[in-house]
Amino acid sequence: MADNTPAGSTTDGAITVGHPADARVSAAPSYDVADFPVPSGREEEWRFTPLERLRGLHDGTAEATGSPRVEVTAPEGVTVSTVDRDDPRVGKAGKPVDRVAAQAFSSFEKASVVSIAKDSVLTEPVRIAVHGEGGTSYAHQVVEVGAFAEAVVVIDHTGDATLAANVEFLVGDGAKLTVVSVQDWSNTAVHVAQHTALIGRDATFKSVVVTFGGDLVRLHPRVIYGAPGGEAELFGLYFTDQGQHQEHRLFIDHDTPHCRSNVTYKGALQGQDAHAVWIGDVLIRAAAEGTDTYELNRNLVLTDGARVDSVPNLEIETGEIVGAGHASATGRFEDEQLFYLQSRGIRADEARRLVVRGFFGELVQQIGLPDLEQRLMAQIDAELEASVG
Numbered sequence: 001m002a003d004n005t006p007a008g009s010t011t012d013g014a015i016t017v018g019h020p021a022d023a024r025v026s027a028a029p030s031y032d033v034a035d036f037p038v039p040s041g042r043e044e045e046w047r048f049t050p051l052e053r054l055r056g057l058h059d060g061t062a063e064a065t066g067s068p069r070v071e072v073t074a075p076e077g078v079t080v081s082t083v084d085r086d087d088p089r090v091g092k093a094g095k096p097v098d099r100v101a102a103q104a105f106s107s108f109e110k111a112s113v114v115s116i117a118k119d120s121v122l123t124e125p126v127r128i129a130v131h132g133e134g135g136t137s138y139a140h141q142v143v144e145v146g147a148f149a150e151a152v153v154v155i156d157h158t159g160d161a162t163l164a165a166n167v168e169f170l171v172g173d174g175a176k177l178t179v180v181s182v183q184d185w186s187n188t189a190v191h192v193a194q195h196t197a198l199i200g201r202d203a204t205f206k207s208v209v210v211t212f213g214g215d216l217v218r219l220h221p222r223v224i225y226g227a228p229g230g231e232a233e234l235f236g237l238y239f240t241d242q243g244q245h246q247e248h249r250l251f252i253d254h255d256t257p258h259c260r261s262n263v264t265y266k267g268a269l270q271g272q273d274a275h276a277v278w279i280g281d282v283l284i285r286a287a288a289e290g291t292d293t294y295e296l297n298r299n300l301v302l303t304d305g306a307r308v309d310s311v312p313n314l315e316i317e318t319g320e321i322v323g324a325g326h327a328s329a330t331g332r333f334e335d336e337q338l339f340y341l342q343s344r345g346i347r348a349d350e351a352r353r354l355v356v357r358g359f360f361g362e363l364v365q366q367i368g369l370p371d372l373e374q375r376l377m378a379q380i381d382a383e384l385e386a387s388v389g
Contacts, residue, residue: 029095033060033106036099045098048277048309050245053216055136055190057100057164064107066135068161072112073127077120078151082110089113089142093168093198094224097251101194101220104164107138114153118146118172125152125369132161132189139165143179147172147200153179154372158213160186165193173200173227178208180367184379185213187244194220199259201227208366209236209265211246212379218247225256232261237363239383240306242271249279250295254288260322263295266363268356270383272305278328280312284321292322299330300359302352353384 027036038059039046046058056062072080083090090111096102114126128141143153149172157163171177183191191214197205211217223232232252240246252261267276280295299308312326346354360380364373 029097030102031091031095031105033099033102036102039099045249049218049247050216053190053245054100054192055162057103057136057162057190057192060103062136062162064135064137066133067137067139068130068132068159068163070112070131071129072114073129074114075122075124075126077117077122078126079115079117081113081115083113085111085140087111087113089144089168089170090140091168092170093196094222096166096194097220097222098194100164100192101166104138104166104194105140107164108140111140111142113142113144115144116146116149116151118149120146120149120151122151125154128153128155130155130157132157132159132163132185134160136162139163141165141167142170143168143177144170145172145175145177148174150176151178152368153177154369155179155181157181157183157185157191160189162190163192167193167195169195169197169205171197171199171203171205174202175200176204178206178368180208180369180372181210181219182372182376183209183211183214183217183219185217187213187215187241189214190216192218194222196222196224197232198224198226199230199232202229204231206233206366207235208363209234209248210376211236211238211248212383214244214246216245218249220249220251222250223252223261225254225259228256228258230256230259232259234261234263234265235363235366236265237360238265238267238276239380240267240269240274240276241383243273245275245277247277249277249281251281251283252293253283253285254291254293255283255285257288258290259288260292262293264363265296266298266300266360267308268300268302268359269306269308270302274306275309276307277309278311280326282314282324282326284316284318284324286317289318289320290322291324293324295326297328298359300356301330301332302356353381356380356384
């Protein structure tokens with residue numbers, strides 16, 4: 001595996017690693033669509049995205065024509081409600097940061113709120129199943145976790161849809177929230193979403209993003225600290241197939257002292273015109289003394305014709321930090337690794353499968369739900385078998 005391509009360099013035309021001057025946003029966050037110009041593709045935050053495949057989500061031409069079927073399974077101690085946009089919890093985590101997110105905020109009719117009561121410790125996860133049945137829709141989801149509560153929430157996307165959404169996570173003081181967001185769409189779906197977490201004092205937030213399906217998936221996870229002592233762990237895995245565009249754009253805003261963040265995203269790509277984009281932005285503001293942060297992106301290119309763009313960005317405005325760093329690595333199968341396995345009687349296709357399973361294994365284990373972990377590993381195997389076939 002190649003490691004740590006120098007900032008600003010380009011390797012073989014298929015992989016880029018660099019530090020744009022400002023990869024976060026080109027306009028101030030806003031709830032108003034009019035505050036964001038229609039993107040042309042030349043903007044830093046849109047330069048990797050094939051705008052013609054967004055089906056009008058970016059330019060105001062996509063009218064709502066349907067909505068996914070949503071089913072919520074929640075244990076005792078959880079309240080599920082449908083609210084209007086004037087509910088004080090809607091928009092509390094932060095404003096939209098691009099035009100699609102602002103369009104989604106302006107266009108949704110009702111927001112869904114999942115609320116975990118203060119001091120509750122859930123022994124079963126909250127499961128939100130989103131199944132697309134065609135059409136274009138705009139959605140807003142809020143997950144609110146009371147002080148000192150502990151919960152796991154799974155948001156599972158399947159079916160076919162053109163969906164723009166905002167998802168907010170309000171993590172109360174001392175609370176612990178794990179969110180697993182699975183994008184297992186059909187290959188014709190388009191999904192663009194902003195995920196924003198507001199983390200309270202001494203609270204812990206863990207996100208695991210898994211992206212398999214979709215014609216185009218563009219996710220924008222963001223972390224904001226509401227008080228000192230907050231911790232965020234962001235894990236992600238993606239498997240990008242022929243013709244798919246999968247884009248993950250992270251931004252962690254360290255504007256509060258003594259907070260921590262850790263990011264690990266891994267991707268595998270196969271097939272002609274498979275395109276994965278990972279942008280990891282971390283900003284440590286002058287007030288954020290005592291910050292400890294690290295981000296890592298690794299990509300495994302399985303076939304010719306696939307492209308990875310990996311751009312870690314770290315901006316530090318104070319020297320009074322515990323630590324800060326980032327790394328990006330992209331490469332192909334190592335011949336020695338495969339030869340070692342084959343020399344011990346393992347078939348080439350099985351050796352390939354073992355390497356990929358090992359590559360993703362540590363991230364899948366972060367989920368902590370055996371049924372979902374088994375399903376995702378089976379999906380990885382299916383992706384590999386389809387390639388071999």
